[in-house]
Amino acid sequence: MHYWKALTLLRDRLAINTPTPLSLDTFTHELGCTKRNAQLVVKKLVDNGVIRWQPSVGRGNFPSATLLKDPRPMLENKARRWIEKGKVDLAVSLIAPQQREAFIAAYIARYQTGSHDEDILQIPFYRGTHDLDPIGITRRTEQHLANYLYAKLLRFDEQARCYRGDLAQIFQTTERGMAITLRKGLCFHNGEPLTAESVRQHFERLVTTSEHYRLLYQLIDGIEVHDRYRLEIISSQARHILPKLLCTGAMGIAFWTEGSEGRGANVIGSGPFELVEQTEWRTLMKVSRYYHGYRPWVDGIEVWNIGDKAKDFAPNSHLFHPLLELDNHEGEYEQKAQWEAGCEYVLLNANRSAWLSSLNRRKKLMAIIDALGVPASFADNVAKANGMLSTPSEPLQANLGLARQLAAQLDKPPKPLQLLTYELGQHIEYAHHLADLLSELGILCQVLVLPFPEFCRKPNLSQADIILSGEVFSDDVDMSWLGWLLASTSVQVCLTDAQMRWLQQELASIYPLSESKRVKAYQSLEKKLIKKGLYLPRFHVQQNLSVAKSVTITELLSNGWVDFSEVVMTH
The missing domain is CATH 3.10.105.10 (Dipeptide-binding Protein; Domain 3)
Incomplete structure (x- = not known):
């Protein structure tokens, strides 16, 4: 809690990129902690790239703190997670008093998909979706959804037929593998900084705990972190295919936190959409404010399980596979088909x-x-x-x-x-x-x-x-x-x-x-x-997809779905 209190202090006292005198005693007083704990909090703020801390020089001078990033998104995401756990008072304490009413209203609206000012791509499906942790996905639909939840170090440009940086700003081959410099300002969907160490931690979790992908990613010997932005991927036997390994689903970079108070572990993404809700009956993804790349046109994607008959089919179906019946709505959809590779x-x-x-x-x-x-x-x-x-x-x-x-x-x-x-x-x-x-x-x-x-x-x-x-x-x-x-x-x-x-x-x-x-x-x-x-x-087998005429898409992908980042909807 001390760390989050410190972020509220910085929000209220500091302006971004403006050095400001701020004593350690101010931290101990505002956080209600010992000087030692205050020092640890300051160190964490520095390590996470939130502030730059300049110790005091000379008698009577305070240390100087420079705010490097806006703490409000991090505080709002933490507040949302606490609300989900029932910790409403703690959650509200992280929000500035004048913004609390608007925050609560926005939180409630976040889970409502019927808003007329949002374009939600609705996809009826014959079952609920399974686990969307990138290191454990084994089905193509879940993998397709995960492609939009988790960003990767590299991506393949189909038109130019070459690799480009995604999370990576630049990359180049080395004698040992590949050197990568990350983009600045990268964040996970909860506002946590995405650094070279984040990439290494994801890789370690992948090769130590994934039942499915461990053997494949043991082709990578390891990842060396040089600083906040720079890392080197080392591979003695698979350097020729290293870019491919970094483009695939299991290397969609995720932030993993252990569960607490009876809740499962949290897997937080880094891609253009963030996971808002996943139950047996509905999976809802919405555009992430933290994504570093181009924003998709649609505001969200909802996959709903037809088994509970929760919705009328026709007005809530933009894309669907032939496992579902069209009934009397054939004229409203275009049929796409291709042989599956x-x-x-x-x-x-x-x-x-x-x-x-x-x-x-x-x-x-x-x-x-x-x-x-x-x-x-x-x-x-x-x-x-x-x-x-x-x-x-x-x-x-x-x-x-x-x-x-x-x-x-x-x-x-x-x-x-x-x-x-x-x-x-x-x-x-x-x-x-x-x-x-x-x-x-x-x-x-x-x-x-x-x-x-x-x-x-x-x-x-x-x-x-x-x-x-x-x-x-x-x-x-x-x-x-x-x-x-x-x-x-x-x-x-x-x-x-x-x-x-x-x-x-x-x-x-x-x-x-x-x-x-x-x-x-x-x-x-x-x-x-x-x-x-x-x-x-x-x-x-053949892949078939019915597409509503109100939806503009590119051609079918090899997995039978379409590129959600390119979908445009009309009313």
């Missing part, structure tokens, strides 16, 4: 049992699965996949006669195989299709369907013999391959220790290659995984 696939867990540890059995079982086709209900809407990036042109046809011949040659597993997938209608239908036909062939199979994030957790995946999943590739094919091979827990649990060492060696030989050669090498590696009976690409 990536594919739906099957994995066999070589670690699960002695039966599946046999290469011969895995290859025969994969051949049987390949011959079983897909359910007739969606066979006409998918295309056969020969790999993640194969051209979706051929229909996926079944050959049940071949499946019976192969099954007759295969000794049966000692107990039913466990087939695991997640809560997506097409996957569930396909999982039961496979399990029923395998069981008819004498290969008993049982289906387990788990929601996210339970599906992605290694203890659950390790208990499955067959895993049915899917991967969506982004425009950055390099990072899509690495994200699948090194950040997919389903792939990781299916490889034995020897197979994982083999994979690491294969990748180590790919990193130094040119980008065009890397793409070919990844596809060659994919074929080796197929030959090992570990992985089988099954089918490509």
